Amino acid sequence: MLQPLTDTDGAPFWRYAAQGELRVQACAGCGEVRFPPRPCCPRCASFDDVWRRVDGHGRIWSYVVPHPPLLPDYAEQAPYNVVVVELADAPRVRLVGNVVAEAGARLDSVPPGRLRIGARVHVVFSPDGLPQWVLERP
Template identity: 70%
Template sequence: MTGKARIWSYAVPHPPLLPAYAALAPYNTALVELTDAPRIRLAGNVVAKAGAPPNSVPPDRLRIGARVQVVFADQAGFVVPQWVLERP
């Protein structure tokens, strides 16, 4: 798999939020459709670079259909997929 995908859907949560996320708002959560397997969709955040916080990309930069590339980040001992816009 190439790790390429397109944003299928996204949301930008705003306060009030759980206390652990309040300082990050507004941030994004995205559902992406894999280019190599369009029936597979994965959740994650669109970030400026691997390991960046989920609020590192302004919400107005997100678009349904935008091309993204997977990057992986270690968060509290778990490796999670994140997504970087192909055209930042």
């Protein structure tokens, strides 16, 4: 499986995820939430940031089911979903991931026909700290 590629700005996101926490970067000066993480606030140009914990609830904003899988490492789990989730308590933040039946489940554990734009989801974490999403109403 693919592992996240971390950089200095995004490393805290993955550290928190490995601890089972979903956090997003925010400006320590004006409070502007920024994702993906970056060194400077686009609103006030401050270089000071904080990592704000979010509750991990959201809605499917968009999704796709790759046929055939785009990456060979995922071929045995096709068809699988790739979703964009808009966070409920940070609506300008959208995260890419997969809807699964439970934390750590295979990517094909939820039939594509069960996904809908606007469906409510909440975050869970795979054993290796990857954020995944579970439907709130299975």
